[in-house]
Amino acid sequence: MQIEFPVNSFEITEKDIAKVVETLQLGLISGDTYIVRDFEEKFAVKLGAKNAIAVNNGSTALDLAFTLVDLKPGDEVIIPSFTIASCLFPILRAGATPIFVDCNSETWQMNPQEVISKMSSKTKAILIVHTYGLAVEMENLIKLCTAKKVIIIEDCAEAHGLKYNGRHCGNYGDIATFSFYANKIVTTGEGGMLVVKDREIAQKARKIRNLSFNSGRRFVHDEIGWNYRLSSIQAALGISQIDRIEEYVEHRQKVALRYRENLKDFPGIKWQAKENDGSKNIYWVNALIFDSNLYGLAEDISLKLLSVGIETRPFFYPLHLQPVLEKYNFSAVTLPVTEYIAKQGLYLPGGNKLNLESVDLICERLVGSLSNK
Numbered sequence: 001m002q003i004e005f006p007v008n009s010f011e012i013t014e015k016d017i018a019k020v021v022e023t024l025q026l027g028l029i030s031g032d033t034y035i036v037r038d039f040e041e042k043f044a045v046k047l048g049a050k051n052a053i054a055v056n057n058g059s060t061a062l063d064l065a066f067t068l069v070d071l072k073p074g075d076e077v078i079i080p081s082f083t084i085a086s087c088l089f090p091i092l093r094a095g096a097t098p099i100f101v102d103c104n105s106e107t108w109q110m111n112p113q114e115v116i117s118k119m120s121s122k123t124k125a126i127l128i129v130h131t132y133g134l135a136v137e138m139e140n141l142i143k144l145c146t147a148k149k150v151i152i153i154e155d156c157a158e159a160h161g162l163k164y165n166g167r168h169c170g171n172y173g174d175i176a177t178f179s180f181y182a183n184k185i186v187t188t189g190e191g192g193m194l195v196v197k198d199r200e201i202a203q204k205a206r207k208i209r210n211l212s213f214n215s216g217r218r219f220v221h222d223e224i225g226w227n228y229r230l231s232s233i234q235a236a237l238g239i240s241q242i243d244r245i246e247e248y249v250e251h252r253q254k255v256a257l258r259y260r261e262n263l264k265d266f267p268g269i270k271w272q273a274k275e276n277d278g279s280k281n282i283y284w285v286n287a288l289i290f291d292s293n294l295y296g297l298a299e300d301i302s303l304k305l306l307s308v309g310i311e312t313r314p315f316f317y318p319l320h321l322q323p324v325l326e327k328y329n330f331s332a333v334t335l336p337v338t339e340y341i342a343k344q345g346l347y348l349p350g351g352n353k354l355n356l357e358s359v360d361l362i363c364e365r366l367v368g369s370l371s372n373k
Contacts, residue, residue, distance in 0.1 A: 004309035005362050008183040009351035011248075016240040023236040031056075031229030032210070039235035042242055043193055047168045049176075051202035053194040054230040054238075055209055058157045058179025059086040061192035064208060064228060065175045066090040066125075068201055069151050075124035080110035081320045082338040083129045087155060088319050092328070096124065100320040102335035106273045108287075109136045116144060125151040130159040130169050132272055132287050132347075133252075135279035138164060138172055153177070157192075158284040160185035161245040165278045170195045180234070185248050185284065185352065186241045188234035248352045249282045256283040258356050259348065262363035268294035285347035287315070289340075295370055298346045305346075308365040315345030 028035050036054050044052040055061050071077065073095035079087055081100040091098045101114040108131055115126060126145060128136045145152050154173030156162070162169045170176040173195075180191035196202040207213065212225025260271060268291030274281050295301050302312045318338045349362055 002309060003306070003311045005311060005349040005354075005358060006351075007311040007313050007347065007349050009349065009353035010182055010187055011352040012237075013240075016237055019236045019240040020233055023232055028232040028236075031231050031235075033232045035232040035239070036230055036235040039230075039238045039242075040193070042239055043178075044195070046242055046245065047170050047195060049168075049171055049195045051196045051199060053196065053202060053205045053209060054235060055192045055194065055228040056230050057190045058177060058181060058192040059089075060226070060228045061177035061179070061194050062086055062153075062155065063090045063093075063226075064194060064205055065153050065177055066094060067208060068175060068196075068205055069125055069153070071096045071124060074122065076120060076122040077125045077127060078115050078118055078123060079127040079319070080129050080131070080338075081318045081333075081335050082108060082110075082316055082341070083131060083155070083319065084157075084316055085319065085322065085324075087127055087129060088322070092324070097122075097330065098319070099123070100333055100335060102337050103131070103341075105337045105341075107134050107276045108132060108272055108341060109134055109276070112137055112141050115141060119144070119148070119150065123148075123150050125153055127153045127155060128173060129155040129157075130162060132158055133162065133282040133284040134273065134276055135159065135162055135164040135169055137277050139278065142172060151175075156195075157181075157184065159282070161249040162279060162282045169279075174198070175201070180238060183351070185252070185282075186238060186245060188230070188238045188241075191230050191234045191238065244352075251352060252283040252350065253281075254356065255350060255354055255359055256281070256286055258359045259286050259363065262360060263366070266367055267291075283350070285313075286350045287345060287347040289344045290346070292344055298344050301370065302346055304369050305366060308369050310349065310362055310365060312346045312348060315342050315347075318342050 040052040040054050071094040075096040076099050077091050078099045082103045099118050101110050104111050152173040154176040156170045156176050157179035159169040176195040178193040180188040208225045209228040212221050212223045214220055270289045272287050290301055305312055320333050
């Protein structure tokens with residue numbers, strides 16, 4: 001059956017198109033123009049941050065973040081297993097050791113107490129990932145990391161507009177990373193951003209992102225760099241979209257409430273928590289867990305929903321179970337919450353453009369499809 005309700009519906013307005021066309025007409029195409037700098041400055045102001053550095057996607061933002069902290073073999077990085085592989089790969093490339101932690105069964109955020117229990121003399125950094133629209137409860141972690149001089153990298157790819165204790169996420173880590181992929185609240189198609197507290201580190205990030213060119217003679221390099229530049233065309237789209245963050249968050253919260261109202265009497269499902277200590281869910285996705293005894297595995301549920309025109313996505317596959325780790329001599333761990341929700345979790349259609357009437361139809365079809373299992 002044709003997909004009637006895609007898992008993500010992004011919005012591109014006439015204003016967005018006009019800004020991109022204007023940039024093209026000015027001949028500002030590359031990543032070395034004032035358009036990119038304007039996007040960086042506007043993003044920093046939105047967050048209340050000091051330094052923002054645009055890059056070509058969220059994964060390279062993470063790569064650059066770990067490069068900036070000089071991650072080396074023998075270092076340990078504590079990360080949640082319940083997240084995307086972009087968080088793992090830079091650690092492996094550096095020859096460092098990932099230390100996986102489980103997530104909370106209600107919020108699906110990394111468990112702070114488990115993080116604390118797994119810290120050691122080898123812990124170089126903690127990667128805090130704000131998952132699916134809630135913030136990690138960071139207060140005690142920040143205090144401990146400050147005392148022990150452990151670096152905090154904050155992954156905010158799914159947290160545009162999310163606040164923790166009244167401040168935007170992205171302000172708590174030594175370095176924070178963002179993604180502007182098509183399913184994010186603000187999109188540039190592809191694209192990412194680093195937010196860096198220290199001015200000198202921010203300057204280093206700008207240099208490395210641009211092939212480590214020197215300020216003096218061009219094409220002379222004193223260190224390894226990469227081409228991680230964001231194009232001006234993408235930055236123009238970001239400039240146009242960024243003022244709508246609050247509007248999009250409000251819309252996603254209305255969509256999430258409608259889903260929950262429609263399915264409140266449907267048995268055997270569990271939604272992500274609406275809030276935790278410090279943050280209220282902005283619902284990057286409409287994620288829920290299905291009771292395996294009633295409905296089987298999530299992959300089977302996904303096929304049933306696809307047959308009635310509803311596209312879904314599975315939850316993240318646990319990082320600690322990734323086949324790529326078989327070539328590394330890491331200690332095996334068991335993380336029961338992560339392993340269960342990965343098998344039983346799906347997220348339903350959402351995005352900045354999904355309307356409430358469509359949510360009603362999706363819920364009607366979901367109930368009809370799964371009630372006739």
